[in-house]
Amino acid sequence: MDELIIKYLNKAASEEDKTTLLAWLKADETNREYFLKTQKLWNLSNIHFMPEDEITKALDKVNMNISVIENRRQKNRLLLFRIAAAVIVICMLSVGSFYMGVNFNKYANPEPVTMNQVIMGNGNRGFVTLPDGTVAWLNSGSKLIYPEKFEGKSRSVRLDGEGYFEVKKDEKKPFFVETENMIVNVLGTIFDIQNYTRKPVAETVLMSGKVEVTLKENNKKFILQPDQKISYNKETGQYKLTQVDAEEYAIWTNDKLILDSEKLSTVLRKMEHWYGVTIQTAPNLPLDHRLTLTIRYEPKEEILKMLSLILPIQYTINGDLIEIR
Known part of the structure; x- marks a missing residue:
């Protein structure tokens, strides 16, 4: 069972493996406690994305270093658009503040707190209601860590990926969202944060209210107004504050994207936000050509193929980058 747990945490488990693991977890409370112990050490050891040939080494490390950890039943309300099985919700106990490198320690809780972790599977979107009533939408491949109860002088969560918050x-x-490169401080507002580990640029967009964004690298602070975006390049350390249409950055929280007689330039821009990709266009494209279509859960490949059939364009996909010529 140890090997199966490691395969699951490493995202290498088959559907049969997952079914076996789920049955084992349901069978006994001790099994669930053991799983959470393993999960905690896995997180702390930063061994999430190991290749298959290193699973045995990871297993040895887990078996040698598992420490005692308490577990409380998670209380979570989560709505998925399509595949509920792709979402994992777990709880763990963390001593003191669970944030690494956070620089608002004056708000940190000194007492041990039970943490909830929500992971949104690839190709899925959904939301979770936090203990204070804040709604956090999570985009595909995102992870949110938050306490079972907000205690002390602040409300603090950690995000990896993209999240849309109605605080x-x-x-x-004050409500804090910490990512790898930014800390966002709000009192009550609506905003979108995108900070995927795999992407070179992190950004925060404000829909309403006011937020203070702190860049961790240089501790620079920015006060955002509605329809403003702060972008930070992780590779160069450069940052930029721009005016945007903030509503476009939240379209991925809808169950469908409706485009009614929109220019191709607008269609491609909204597809960027819908699919979480970057689209680069070559000169002389028919960007003024108008299109009407509705996108629901179709993969980006299907929509691009359709566009190439009705317009004189070609495309290539390289991970999160799409080039159209």
């Missing part, structure tokens, strides 16, 4: 206003308890 419950509480002037006495």
